[in-house]
Amino acid sequence: MRELMSGNEAIARGAWEAGAAIGVAYPGTPSTETMEAFARCDGVYAEWCTNEKVALEVALGASAAGARTLVTMKHVGVNVAADPLFTAAYTGVGGGLVLLAADDPGMYSSQNEQDSRYYGAAAHIPVLDPSDSQEALEMARDAYGLSERFDVPVIIRSTVRVSHTRTPVQPGDRAAAEPASYASDPAKWVMMPAYAKPRRKVQLERIDRLRRWVEECPYNRMEMRDTAVGVVCSGAVYQHVREALPEASVLKLGVTWPLPAGMLNRFADAVAELYVVEEGSRYLAEAVRAAGVQPAAFPSPLPEDGELSPGIVRRALGLPELPHRERPADIPARPPALCAGCPHRLVFRELARLKAIVTGDIGCYTLGALPPLSAMDTCVDMGASVSMAHGFELALAGTDHRPVVAVIGDSTFAHSGLSSLVSTVYNRGAGTVCILDNRTTAMTGRQGNPFNGETLQGRPSTELDLMGLLEALQVPHVREVDPNDAQAVRSALKQAVADEADELSVIVFRSPCVLLHRQRKPFYFVNGSCTGCGVCVSLGCPAIARDAETRIASIDSAQCIGCGQCAQYCNFSAIEQIPASSMPGGAK
Ligand SMILES: Cc1ncc(C[n+]2csc(CCOP(=O)(O)OP(=O)(O)O)c2C)c(N)n1
Incomplete structure (x- = not known):
């Protein structure tokens, strides 16, 4: 029976049908649900790894040992995994190894746009590019045979539109995949120069075989209609x-x-004008030219950024709009904000007061960069906060500079902040590092990580002792602070940036994400003492608003979770909590 599945769920299903036994990943939109769906399948083992490099290396080990393996990540994760990826194209595989690289043209949830197809071309790894969930399932299923036949990992490259759109698929049964047996083979797996040089020859010979295969591969197809225009x-x-x-x-x-050069040339001969339509890069157009086919120029060029739509394609060709729905331009914007009660909020409020140079990182807390908090100077890639802070300290040393403070979440710290911190400690760096430990990987949907000790399939684990770890690293000053206590946040930051300015300090701000335990405390309200000063509004809590004329604040009781952060900032005692007895179900 046909089912509706997202592209991500279909890839997980396809891998399962192919007999994949092991799945590993680091979460990242738009890839995350793939491993979550795979983890729910019967008879598989799945885990979150600390980062994408680790995930790919675990996958490669499992593949070498004979298991069919799935590894998933978002496009920027492929950068992190690029080191093992390029060499995996030399070693090849044991059991089939399939890597999902989920691209995000339009940057709905990413720090950049990247086209992962370039990785396939650069590493000489075949790339499958599904256009709906049915194809995603079939490609994932078939990719294992392909991987084993050509002794190479296979990349499935999806984009957000395929990953997150639910379309009908016909699921099949799980194949009984016999795990390949493992026998030591250093000439294949030990990539030191003496062995890598012959493997490079193997790779080059494989490229020739892949170029022949791709001409007959059923996933490339010519759909001939009117031949005036070919796309x-x-x-x-x-x-x-x-x-x-x-x-x-x-x-x-x-x-x-x-690319199938022969097929491309045949197609070009069969149509009067050939256009290459693609989003986010010029990868295909460049590859088509390299295959000896010159595409026609668009009357008005296709954008090189963002997602395409049918309307954009027609406009580029100078054609009138179709009578269908493009997104209306007048939809009110809903800018993202830290949730009401988010434990990250006050740290940014206090950092803004300190006028610190804040090197930020990637997570919910990146929203600390936006008004009204406006307390972040940089955000580049996962882990960069700690190493960039060290760079700032090096460049500003000896000057009368603003305090330098790195801000990083718990999952991001485990991902790559830890190695940055080791480097800073090793080099006797100064500055302050704030680890915002909200007990989860909130940004991508509250996945487990080493610091909360929750595993993907609920197996027993070890919750890493963050304070013990920092002590073991011999960080000169370490303290743990409740981020909901404004006074405690203020004095901890002040002490770190003033009294301990010449040495490294790490402050662990620990309080669970409000979405983990949705326990509402009695909400707060604004009483008659409000002067309209606006300090509470400057916290950026979505539950607090101000009257456009009177400037008097109000709190939306439906959104307020009773954290009390705002009340600590009101100089006029105008923010009060309702008595617990007035809460539904509260004590009478
Ligand atoms: C290399 C890379 N992998 C994955 C992601 C997706 N991603 C963005 S933030 C984040 C984790 C955030 O968790 P944490 O640091 O604990 O902060 P929180 O959101 O909980 O505040 C992830 C996985 C990414 N941006 N880059």
């Missing part, structure tokens, strides 16, 4: 092209590295 496209863009240009002939590429 080369792949992935989600295929759906936009079909909607925008229903009469056009299409060469739909399901494999986007390597």
Whole structure:
């Protein structure tokens, strides 16, 4: 029976049907649900790793030992995993190894746009590019055979539109995959120069075989209609092209590295004008040119950033709009904000007061960069807060500079902040590092991590002792602070940046994410003493608003969770908590 599945769920299902036994990942939108779905399948082992490099290395080990393995990550995760990835294309695999790289054109939840197909081309790893969930399932299922046949990992590259759109799929049964047996083979797996050089030859010979295979591969297909216009496209863009240009002939590429040069040339000969339609990069156009085909220029160029839509495709070709729904331009914006009661809020409020240079990192707390908190100077990649703070300290040493403070979440600290901190300690760096330990990986949907000790399939684990770890690293000053206590946050930061300015301090701000335990305390309200000074509003809590004319504050009782952060900032005792007895179900 057909089922509705997102592209991510379909990839998990396809891997399961292929007999994949092991799944590893680090969460990241738009890839996260893939491993969560795989973890729910019967007879599989799945885990979150500390980062994508670790995940790929675990996957490679499991593959070497003979298991079919799935590893998933978002596009920027592939950067982290690039080191083992390039060499895995030399070692090859044991059991099939499939890597999902989920791209995010439009940057709905990412710090950049990247086209992971370039990784396939650079590392000489085949790339499958599904355009809906059915194809995602079939490609994931078939990718294991492909991986084993060509002795190479296979990348499935999806984009957010494929990963998150639910379309019908026909699920199948699980194949009984016999694990390949393991026998030591250093010439294949020990990549020192003496062994790597012959493996490079193996790789080059494999590229030739892949180029021949791709000409017959059923995932590349010519759909001949009117031959006045022919379009080369792949992935989600295929759906936009079909909607925008229903009469056009299409060469739909399901494999986007390597490209089928022969098929491309045949298609180019069969159509009067050939266009390459793609989003987020010029990867396909460049590869099509390299295959000896010159695409036609668009009357008005396709954007190189963001997602495409049927309307954008038609506009680029100078065609009138179709009578269908583009997103209306007048939808009110809903900028993201830290949740009401978020334990990260006061740290940013106090950092703004200190006028610190704040090197930020990636997580919910990146929202501390936005008004009204406006307390972050940099945010580049996971783990960068700690190492960039060290760079600031080095460059500003000897000057009368603003305090330098790094801010990093618990999951991000485990991902890559830890190695940055080791480097700072080793080099006797100064500055302050704030670890915002909200007991979860909140940004991507509250996954487990080493510091909360929760595993993906609920197996027993060890909750890493963060304070003990910092002590073992010999960080000169370490303290734990409740981030909901404004006075405690203020004095801890002051002490670190003033009294201990010449040495490294780490402050662990520990309080659970409000979405972990949705226990509402009695809410707060604004009494008649409000002067409209606006200090409470400067906390950026979505539950607090101000009257446009009177400037008097009010608290939305439906959103307030009773954290009491705002009351600590009111100089006029105008914010009060309702008695517990007035709460529904409260003591009478
Ligand atoms: C290399 C990389 N992998 C994954 C992500 C996706 N991602 C963004 S923030 C984040 C973790 C945030 O967790 P934490 O540091 O604990 O902060 P919180 O959101 O809980 O405040 C992840 C996994 C990313 N941006 N970059």
